[in-house]
Amino acid sequence: MRFPETLVLKLILVGLLLLSCVNSGSSSPGQVTATPSATESPSTSRGYLTTPEELRAIAHKAAQGVEPYKAAVDDVLVFAGKPWDYEVDAKATCKTADTPAWLNHERGTKRLYAKALAFHLTGNSQYAEEVRLILERIMTNALTISLSQQQCRLNFGWATPEMVASADLIEEYWHDQFCTGPLSTSYEDTTIGIGNCKALFQNWLVKNPYYVVSYTAEDSQSNWGTAATTTLAYIADYLWDRPEILLVHRQPTRLNEEEEVLYTPAQAYARANQLALDRMSGYRIEYHSNNSCDDLEGPQQSSLWPPVKSQITERGIIPEDARRQEFCNIPSYNGKYQNYPQIYLGNNIQQCELMLRRGDASCFDNIDNTDIPDFTFVNTEGVTKTTHLYPGRGSIERAINAIIVDSGTEWRHDSALEVAYRYYHIRHRSDSVEQWVAQINQPGDCDQDICFGTLSHGFAPQETPGLPPMVPPPGPS
Numbered sequence: 183m184r185f186p187e188t189l190v191l192k193l194i195l196v197g198l199l200l201l202s203c204v205n206s207g208s209s210s211p212g213q214v215t216a217t218p219s220a221t222e223s224p225s226t227s228r229g230y231l232t233t234p235e236e237l238r239a240i241a242h243k244a245a246q247g248v249e250p251y252k253a254a255v256d257d258v259l260v261f262a263g264k265p266w267d268y269e270v271d272a273k274a275t276c277k278t279a280d281t282p283a284w285l286n287h288e289r290g291t292k293r294l295y296a297k298a299l300a301f302h303l304t305g306n307s308q309y310a311e312e313v314r315l316i317l318e319r320i321m322t323n324a325l326t327i328s329l330s331q332q333q334c335r336l337n338f339g340w341a342t343p344e345m346v347a348s349a350d351l352i353e354e355y356w357h358d359q360f361c362t363g364p365l366s367t368s369y370e371d372t373t374i375g376i377g378n379c380k381a382l383f384q385n386w387l388v389k390n391p392y393y394v395v396s397y398t399a400e401d402s403q404s405n406w407g408t409a410a411t412t413t414l415a416y417i418a419d420y421l422w423d424r425p426e427i428l429l430v431h432r433q434p435t436r437l438n439e440e441e442e443v444l445y446t447p448a449q450a451y452a453r454a455n456q457l458a459l460d461r462m463s464g465y466r467i468e469y470h471s472n473n474s475c476d477d478l479e480g481p482q483q484s485s486l487w488p489p490v491k492s493q494i495t496e497r498g499i500i501p502e503d504a505r506r507q508e509f510c511n512i513p514s515y516n517g518k519y520q521n522y523p524q525i526y527l528g529n530n531i532q533q534c535e536l537m538l539r540r541g542d543a544s545c546f547d548n549i550d551n552t553d554i555p556d557f558t559f560v561n562t563e564g565v566t567k568t569t570h571l572y573p574g575r576g577s578i579e580r581a582i583n584a585i586i587v588d589s590g591t592e593w594r595h596d597s598a599l600e601v602a603y604r605y606y607h608i609r610h611r612s613d614s615v616e617q618w619v620a621q622i623n624q625p626g627d628c629d630q631d632i633c634f635g636t637l638s639h640g641f642a643p644q645e646t647p648g649l650p651p652m653v654p655p656p657g658p659s
Contacts, residue, residue, distance in 0.1 A: 226354065228653050229539050230347040230416065231532075231601070232638040234354075235651070237302035240637065244303075250625060254637035255303055257626040262300035262309060266293050266316050270323040274390075276334035284320065291341040292628045298348035299634060301355070310355040313348050314379060320345070321363035321386035325372040327394045335398040339409030340630045342391040343416045343532060349383055350420065356380060367427060369393045381424075387417045388429055392450075397432040399454065402470040403461050403492035404502040405522055408529035409630075411458045415533050418450035419540065422656040434469050447656040455545070458533050463550040463576035464493030468502055469562045475501040475510035476561045478569060484509040489569065491559075496574035498584025500526050515589035527581055528598035528631025534578060535601050540655040546605050550576040579606050579615070586621055587614040593621035597628060597635025604639040604647050 227233050232240075244255040268284035275282065284290035294316050301309040328334045349356075356379045363382030365375040367389045391413060399410035421427055428444040431453070445453060460466045468474040473482045478489040482505040490511040492502040501510035503522035508515070515523075534545035554571040561567050574580070582602060585591045593599055599622055606615050625636035641647045 227350050228353075228419065228422065229651055230343065230350055230419075230536060231632065231635075232299075233651055234302045234351065236638070237299060237351075241303045243642075248642055250636050250640040250642070254625045254634065254640055258296050258299050258303065258634055258637055261293055261296035261626065264293050264296075266290060266297070266312065270319055272323060272325045274324050274327045274334065274338075276328065276331050276337045279333065279337065281337070285337055285341045287341055287344075287628050287630055287633070291344045292633055295344040295348050295628075295633050298351040299637065301351060307355065310352045313352050314356050314359065314361070317345070317349055317383055318361040318363065318379065321361070321383050322374055324386075324390065325364075325374075326369065327390045329394060335395050336406050336409060338391045339395050339398065339406065339413045339529070342387070342395070342413040344633055346387065346416045346420045349380065353380070364389055367429075369430070384421055384424055384427070387420065388427060392417045392429050393432065396430075397434065398470065399457055400431075400433045400469075403466050403468040403474075403476075404471065404500075405526040405529065406470060407461055407466075408458070408526050408533070411454045411461070412529045412533040412536070414454035415451055415458075415536055418445075418447045418454060419536065419656055421447035421450075425656070425658065446658065448658050451656050455533070455537055455542075458530065458545060459548055459576075461492070462494050462530070462545075462548055462578075464491060464557070464571045466492065467559055467561060468492045471502070471562075473505065474562055475505060476559070476567065477563070478561075478567050482510050484511055487511045487513060491557075491567075491569050491571075493571070494576050494578070494581045496572045496580070498577065498580040498582070498588065499523075500581060502526075515585060515591055517589045517591055519592050519594065520585065521594070523581070523585060524593065524595045524598075525630050527578065527585075527602075528595040528629075530578060531598045531602050532632050535605075535650075538605070539650050539652055541652045542655070543609075546578060546602075546609070548576045548578065549574060549580070549611075577611075578602065579611055582618065583612060583614050587617050593618070594624075595627065595629055595631055596622050596624040597632040600635035600639040601632055604641065607647065 240251050241255060244251040268290050270284055280286050294313060297309045298313045327338060359379045360376055361379035361382055362374055362376055364385045365373045367385045369389050395410045395413050398406050399414050425447060427447060429450045431443045431445050433441055433443060468476045473480060475482060476491050478491060483489040490501045494500055497513055499512060500523040503526050504510060504512055506522045507520055537545045551573040553573045556568055557571045558566060558568045586593055599618055603618050626634060628634060
């Protein structure tokens with residue numbers, strides 16, 4: 183966006199007010215043995231699913247005809263060339279899982295992220311300019327997100343990580359540019375003005391997606407919850423250089439009478455990750471559903487087996503999503519395609535990868551071997567329940583094997599599987615991981631979790647992938 187010369191001084195003044203202070207952050211304890219890279223400057227990408235340096239290396243291999251890089255790059259460039267011509271209403275509503283179109287993973291979000299990737303794959307700054315204009319259009323025109331339509335919590339949980347990653351990939355391009363966007367981080371304040379592009383986009387992320395989605399992060403233990411905590415972690419991490427910001431974290435009334443908690447970016451990032459780990463291991467309670475597994479009774483629990491609460495079980499079953507087509511307490515899937523457990527895992531894997539790139543492998547490596555015969559909790563109805571939490575629960579690797587290996591079920595969320603396979607290819611606990619490869623055949627997959635996973639995480643048969651580049655997570659002010 184270009185402004186008349188008479189506005190230059192005003193723009194500079196506004197920009198100075200909004201430019202964030204720089205905080206290098208501090209490393210959190212992790213389980214990764216690789217040494218994190220030096221803290222990057224404000225004009226450098228932090229890296230979410232990939233970095234500019236990784237993309238340039240991928241482009242070099244693609245130019246040499248090496249697969250899967252060549253096919254993956256070609257696929258991204260096809261979508262990067264498609265127009266981003268969507269209407270952005272002042273109040274974003276979500277009548278279906280596919281709306282608004284500008285947010286949809288197979289439409290607006292996919293094209294946006296493809297353009298950000300293409301910027302580094304080709305070196306053509308026109309792609310970066312398109313990304314800047316799209317993000318400016320979103321943060322200027324989408325003033326609020328509906329709080330009454332629960333579907334918005336899920337839709338923005340799915341798509342916000344790619345918006346963050348897209349902004350991160352044009353960090354060096356737009357860090358000193360001016361845009362229009364929200365001047366406030368408050369949901370109720372819809373004032374639009376001129377300022378530093380990144381700072382205004384950060385404001386929009388705080389006042390809209392974070393505020394809306396945070397409720398579901400606390401409320402749900404199903405695929406809704408995995409999408410929510412992933413989005414919160416992405417937003418909080420993207421605020422690493424704005425430690426003074428306070429994020430309004432909504433909670434169900436039954437958890438907190440005030441319904442809102444204020445977190446710094448460092449606190450919000452830590453909270454999102456702890457919610458994910460506790461959800462995986464069965465320590466959280468499902469409040470969102472009327473047919474929750476945490477009731478430990480009802481038609482969602484089969485009479486053939488003991489009832490099971492929400493978690494990733496020691497057999498790799500995800501009860502809160504298995505009940506969509508079968509029951510909470512099945513010992514194995516029935517071999518028919520199951521979409522919901524795969525959406526759960528796809529989003530969970532995306533959050534695991536972010537944690538890994540911040541020096542923490544605890545999500546990918548999570549397996550809870552504690553045996554708790556009498557785990558007691560209070561369910562959504564306020565009723566005290568007791569169940570057995572078995573050792574071996576909470577494992578992503580085991581959950582993927584439960585689908586592909588144990589039940590021979592087709593895997594369709596290939597991008598997420600690419601990300602998981604890259605990590606577990608070397609760091610697996612079972613010898614079944616190589617069976618995952620046959621399921622990976624969609625290089626441009628972008629379906630409610632990770633986009634273009636073959637581009638960012640695929641590798642040639644003769645290669646042994648190492649750990650990704652790492653930077654510290656958000657630190658205290």
